[in-house]
């Protein structure tokens with residue numbers, strides 16, 4: 001257990017953690033991150049270095065309270081369809097059950113999204129025997145709207161394999177997009193009532209510029225790369241995401257959870273390390289950004305640490321950009 005918790009400092013120091021999905025469950029903050037494995041193996045643009053095998057869950061009784069490690073809640077050896085790379089997870093609560101969603105490669109090396117359940121937000125989680133039918137790519141984020149409808153947002157370029165699904169089936173030969181093509185968007189699907197399957201066919205979300213024109217693949221400062229997250233503020237849906245190769249957390253807004261979304265700006269400037277990945281949560285009337293960087297490991301991309309900081313909205317609903325080391 002760590003001592004008193006401070007903003008912009010690693011929340012967990014006894015293991016490496018990344019991709020924090022934070023939620024308020026049972027009046028506490030629960031954090032569902034990736035668990036980075038310490039190794040000196042291959043690093044490449046496919047993310048081979050992110051070869052994680054399990055997940056831990058963490059909680060904080062208050063925003064400055066010590067972080068509690070609830071231990072290993074799921075291991076790939078317990079999931080029949082998984083071969084490797086348990087990447088960024090998320091969690092949701094509905095009808096007395098906690099759902100843990102996680103991407104991993106199946107036995108054919110194709111990223112899919114699995115689900116596991118528990119009666120406690122702290123796990124451990126029992127996985128379904130197969131991945132969610134029709135799921136693909138990475139970084140699931142589940143948002144439950146005020147009317148109880150649940151949506152899963154997902155997708156990631158390069159190692160996340162999103163480019164390989166452009167025809168609707170997996171094409172292992174498909175490479176990066178051309179700069180003048182309309183950028184591939186994140187994917188959204190409505191969840192079924194039991195939260196274990198998709199209720200409709202996953203569809204692409206468009207992200208538009210201020211003139212209503214879809215962002216292009218060459219617009220690397222603004223186009224979607226990975227790390228989808230949705231939250232609602234004053235009745236507006238905020239879709240936030242990483243731009244990957246340019247290392248920003250950006251956001252776009254809409255009055256519909258399935259978009260289209262209009263680009264609004266940056267939430268987080270680049271952090272130490274290649275990846276940037278976040279979540280946004282309201283707790284006791286304040287809003288927080290949970291994120292990660294690689295400062296604790298001296299910049300090793302696959303040894304990251306989760307952190308948090310407060311976010312502030314302007315009167316017009318825009319979010320003030322955070323400079324993580326200012």
Ligand code: FUB
Nearest residue numbers: 050087088226227275277
């Ligand atoms: O942690 C593995 C991958 O790195 C995540 O799935 C991406 O979002 C990036 O943070």
